[in-house]
Amino acid sequence: MNIAVFCGAVFGGSLAAGFIGSLTGLGGGVVIVPLLTVGFGVNMRYAIGASLVSVIATSSGAAAAYVREGFSNVRVGMTLEMATSAGAIAGAALAARVPTSALAILLGAVLLFSAVVRVHKEQGEEEKPGGGHGLLGGTYPGPHGPIAYESKRAPLGFGIMGIAGLLSGMLGIGSGAIKVLGMDLAMGLPFKVSTTTSNFMIGVTAAASAGIYLHRGYIAPGLAMPVTLGVVAGSFAGARLLAGAKVQTLRTLFRLVIVALGVEMIYSGWKGQV
């Protein structure tokens, strides 16, 4: 394929992934690596590098909006970033020593996990207001003024974030689903706070390993460019359309796509084809 056609096709695929990912709340970053390796025959290491760059861009872009609206808890985010960055550095160091077939199987498992875990608020679910807020608690804007909440089990949350960072550094993904799980389920933070704070943290987590990837030559400009521009444009369009969109069917469909890609990654990894 010549470069112009290749860039156009990769841009189109990334645009679709970013658009559907942001519209469904499932995130597009997780499908970029399988899209590149399975769809375009790109080497796994280049795919991981390009995916990581796009993750920094979309996370920072979305975090900019959430943090201004007051949903993200900057103190919780910053505290947990100690765990995610340390994990990401370890993950990036590990990624070079692990064969790509093993990385593919691990990514497949993460894809399957992302498809089943709850990363969006179910219909009719009410946020339970917490008591006073301690060091890591806070308030977020509710329909009738600020709602206070507190956080619990910080050490457990910290441990889960270390794993999220490790996977992010190894696989070039944001690990948003695992971060949300850590804050929502383990630390008991309100759902909206968990998702937006997760987004806030993804940029720093990815930046921690991006330097290592850059030094190793994993970040190919001709690949990172169409992926990043595509995912950013797609996510932006998806977020614009999000208000009032009925996404339940789309979300189910996208989950099925993620499951299929997960199975494909595990199969190719097992066969040593990646």
Add this chain to the structure above:
Amino acid sequence: MPGGQKPSGQKMEEQMGLLLRTGVVLACAIMLAGAVLYLVRHGGEQESYSTFRGEPAALESIKGILGEVRAGDARGIIQLSVLVLIATPVMRVVFAIFGFARQKQWIFSLVSVTVLALLSYGLFVRG
């Protein structure tokens, strides 16, 4: 906007949002410029990402990338936009160190310093 209990904290969050947005917009603008140049100059060549060879040394370090940008190389310009993207969350952490200090939340200032130290390790120490 809600009536926050910590107006200084809220101001910090707004400035932080602005910082993040500026970084992403700047990076995407540079990337777009590099993309046009890249497609015009190399659009007709064959892509080759199926086997991993690593990128040329000039595109792997800050110094090398800046040299390529000065030479007007399209790939170098795209790598510069990647550097701006990586720098964006790093600047956000630097900003938080001072933001928390201004609010006298020393613990979180220290937490931010720790995160910055980890980021610097990832960026400058070769593993």
